[in-house]
Amino acid sequence: MITPVKIVVQVKLIPEADQATALSATLHTVNEAANWVSAVAFERGVPREYELRKHTYAELKARGLGSQAAQHVIKKVRDAYTTLKANIRAGNLGESGSKRRMKAETKPIAFRPEAAQPYDDRCLSWQYDARTVSIWTTAGRIKNVRFACSADMLQTLREYRKGESDLIERDGVFYLVAVCDVPEAEQYEPDGFTGVDLGIANIATTSTGYKAAGRGLNRHRKKQAGLRRKLQKKGTKSARRRLKSRARKEQRHAANTNHIIAKTIVTEAERTSNGISLEELKGIRQRVRLRKPQRVALHSWAFAQLADFIVYKARRAGVPVVFVDPAYTSQQCYECGHIDKKNRASQARFTCRNCGVVAHADRNASRNLARKGEAAWTAGRESRVPATP
Template identity: 40%
Template sequence: MRNGDPAASVISRLAWQHRTFTVLELHRLAYYPVRAQVAELGAQAAVRAIARVAGAYANRRATKKRAHIFRQHGAIPYDARLMSWNRDARAVSLWTPTGRVTVPYAGRPNDLKVVDTLPLGEADLIYRRGVWLLQVTVTLPKSRTREPINGFMGVDQGVANLAVTNDGAVLPGPALPGPIQGNGHVRTLRERRHRQRQRLQKKGTSAARRVLRRLSGREHRLMTDLNHQLSKLVVREAERTGRGIALKDLQGIRGRARAHRLQRRTLHSWAFAQMIEFTRYKAARAGIAFILVDPAYTSQACPQCGCTTKANRPARGRFLCTRCGLAGHADHIAARNIAARGAAGWAAVNQPHATGLPSARRDRESKPPASTGW
């Protein structure tokens, strides 16, 4: 299984040397050289390695100073030509440089049920702490999106408070099971982990490095689990009340936000995008309307009279309208504004037309077909 990683590194060096990063051009450049250098590499494995290299450069090309080198035990992509499933025997056949191997698989009951019943896509073979894991993509049945008859549930994401809904719920909190007691508890745990990493890195001994390896990924797993719980609670509440879900569109926030140097680590480790994606796919699975809204001035605008001014925020957590006197928690006010913008945005996108089609669908179907190039 190790030959896939040197193959990707060979392709990566060729891509960097010739500044060729698209899949098609990279295939023309590297397919035959990499198969000549890595004798055991199969045709389809070479194709997947090329796609893997192109994907590695897709989002980080401008910031890279040298060719990307792939780890020896990095993830190895598999598609339908490189693996086959025997669901009755709970086994999967995987391509390797020395021939195919058939190995049994196990998992949680819910995961096994998904593998047994849903169409399977590509997979990644990964190595974690002495255990081989197969991460499989599945095609979920598409649920029909229901109309949000009771409006939208607005959720304000932040650093001080991870999530606040327009109902006034501050998450995480008592509604979530587990040891996490609140936002303050999350910040305390992350600060403690940061100080621990600093001490061990400063010590630099072999024992310290062993502890760092053991602790690696623990904070990431904590936040991933927490974001799953938050998104699940939001989707469940929206489904119970017949509402849609509206979140702020925070794309590019790290580049726009100006943070003090003591706050930059907190800002750049904020997993807001993960929670958005978790909420998006859970909402789609449940057939709940989901929309991202413009985040500008959501915490400075009054949802009652519409007054928008910086003076409405006398303190970080306080909101006091200078016109009508509406007062409350700033994050709760922001969530109310997000809910209102979500309802307005959904109505604009799904506005009925004389043709009987919503405007978004009408625009898609009125576009001329794309040129085939013939």
């Protein structure tokens, strides 16, 4: 059975002035109602959704919400508390008694006025050919709200959109975010594996020779950080407006860069009938030791995002992906297997103390990852059933 790949498609709404007013008023109304439902849930010890509905549904209807909108508000609040409980259980908010955890546990969850509101097909319909939507608002259903997206995204929406879509407002601009279940391509048997070494100086280096240098991205981030400091220090109204207009610009730039890198890696692997071997990144911030100037680069780099992009693009293309333990891949010689800290002569240079081979450090590490990926793939395919005597 081929499982679908969940792709999130975001389209930009281009409403008329009166349509924008209705959308904004709707988001403010439903999120104000969500805050009230959250207070009720907190007061009653966060009951199950059915019980919470008994205490809140009538009031939500009286506030002007339609039946479906009221149901979605209740479900949104209940889901938020479920997520909070899971984060507390996982220790993501600190230990019991910590300031952050106490703050989360001692007051109701609050929703921003522009927070996302889910819509199902009964209160939102898409007209793909006209590139418009018909959407419920507190002022009634409004039709012919235009949206913009790429041709590829439109095709994905048309063929694979499933379930709910979220209406979001960011800095006065409205977006619809839809989840699409794209069928995963049938996975082929790889001829070999392409190792991908992720880093800071070079964002990605593959065992086949591709290298995505991180100098440009790091320079862009440094420039953006300097500009933010200047504007924050200035503190004027125009400076704050400038900061707001530049919000998330660096994030969008990094995401676009990661998309390009991931597409290049997956396309090359597919062309050569190779699988992709990625290093397991869990706990990288805790296990990597860096000098102070490098820590900001490590903690601000979206390395997990790049890995996620590679994985989902590979699944769509049918390219096998394995995750391997990256231990010693930067210290081990690909040619002879000798492991020594001193093999890493510098950030970019690898010189084996045993056989004397000289290579680019990231290229050597990517080759070790490729070998580990092939071993992991073979081990996963071997039968664990003892042979019959």
